[in-house]
Amino acid sequence: MPVVGRETVLRKLTAIFHRVLPTRCLATTADDITVTALDGSGATSTPYSITQMSDGEKAVFYMIGQVLVADAGSVLIMDEPEIHVHRSILGRLWDELEAARPDCAFLLITHDLEFAASRAGRKYVVRNYSPAMGWTIEDVPEAEGFSEELVTLILGSRKPVLFVEGEQQGSLDIAFYRACYPGWTIIPRGGCENVIHSVATMRRNAAFTRITCAGLVDADGRDADERAYLAGIGVSVLPVAEIENLLLLPAVSQIILAKNDFSGAELETKLAEVKAAVFADAMAPKNVNEVVLGYCRRRIDQMLKRIDFSADKSIGDLATSYATQTGALDVAAIAAGIEKKIADAIADDDLPALLAIYDRKKPLLALAARLRAGSVNEFTAWVTRAIQSKEDDRLRMAIAAVLPTPSAA
Incomplete structure (x- = not known):
């Protein structure tokens, strides 16, 4: 006492x-x-x-x-x-x-x-437990590039880890990933650079030798060379600019309409209406300018993050290196390239091609909400429930069919 x-x-x-x-x-x-x-x-x-x-x-x-x-x-x-x-x-x-x-x-x-x-x-993570053998625990090591919380989550996972874009709370994309990748532990890391960094960090860290991982990022207008590079380091790329665009892919939209009692000619008419609305949005110069500006900003940001000054030995070398590396970025050519891709997708009447590069998240989500009566919030809540449904898994299957298959290593 x-x-x-x-x-x-x-x-x-x-x-x-x-x-x-x-x-x-x-x-x-x-x-x-x-x-x-x-x-x-x-x-x-x-x-x-x-x-x-x-x-x-x-x-x-x-x-x-x-x-x-x-x-x-x-x-x-x-x-x-x-x-x-x-x-x-x-x-x-x-x-x-x-x-x-x-x-x-x-x-x-x-x-x-x-x-x-x-x-x-000291922190420990429970790796396994069985009545016959008892507890198997591991020390939580320090891992450069990861917080202690994240290291604990990774070590406690019994599944391969899939790093994705997005945030933990209230995120539609996380609901998609958890439903469509049930064999993975989904860990949101914010932006694409954090996803890429997380995959690279985990794969080279000896503390995680028993756990495999992969990454998944938005298409963001990436060309074939970028996709090949990312695939080589374990990062897959979505078929659309942002995951919400998946809802507007014809194969997915058809299921949304069918689950809301549309069929036959009525379904096809509604599908055509929504498609026309997406193309109309992408033909407005103001909207295209918004998309192109965002695309160029991201390309500049990515380039600046990749600049390497480690070999420079003087201020003169540093200035020359900076001018050379930044001068190689042709902003006007980048803008013209993405504008052409948007125009080509419209001219070809190719909705999937447009959705791969056109990233007006809120307006496109509002157009997707037309597939079902109600507000955008009501639509996203319905989608979240529908993709997690055990009784009717048509929406989950449709979305899973267009998502890439990550490769754990």
Whole structure:
């Protein structure tokens, strides 16, 4: 038992509880513990008993209490401390608990990688478990180019890793990838350069020898040479400029219409209407200028990131190298090239060719939403549900059929 008295422990618990949950006021009496909610103006609610606490409040109260009454020098093992506790306060809670018991060691078992990365100390990842053999764990090493959180996620994966463009939360592309590549661990890395860097970093790092990986990036107007280069380093390229454009490919649009009770001549008419709307958008000079500008900006940015000054030994060498490498970029020729590709796709009535280079994300998504009644938000929500459906997998199959097949190494 602790050397401090019960009242001292209770006062410590109350103080920590208030710092972790500043909108809750804990009060103790001889026969009850009550909580009062505080709003931003300082107004209070009717006090409620500890038995009426939310699961999160109970979890915080319980963990603080367990830590404070532990014997001196204890090893405190907490399994999934994130259960019922919001991520925004989880780190603050454990800062308080570790500070309150510097004499104790803490062993945390968690699925929350962001929380794990925020804690100081050695990190391990569970590679495998079986009742007969027990746990197989690995030390989480430092890997240059990757955060500790990402290294932990990679090492904890039992599938090959597929690095993709996009963000983790609320992303339509991540929903697509997870549905269409169930045999992979999908890790979004933001832009295409981060995807390429991640594949290269992981493939050359000895810490990941048992885990294979590949990458997947948007078409972004890449020519055959660029695609071949990327394929050689393990990065596949989408058939469209942005993944949302997949919804406008005829094979995918037909399934969307069929799933929304269109058939026969009515389906073909609707399909033709949406196709005509896409071409009309791409024939507006203002829209083409927007696409061409964006394409040229990305090409300039990519070129600047690839400039290598490591061999230069003087300021003069550096200036010459800079002028030579940047001078090789013909912006006018790049702009003319992408303009011609757009014009050729329209002239050839080739919608897939246009979608491979035309990247007006929001307007094209709005046109895709015409395939189904409702707003763009309602359409994207429906697509997300439809592609994950186990009862009717037609949309998933249609999209998977046009996606590339990554090669893990």
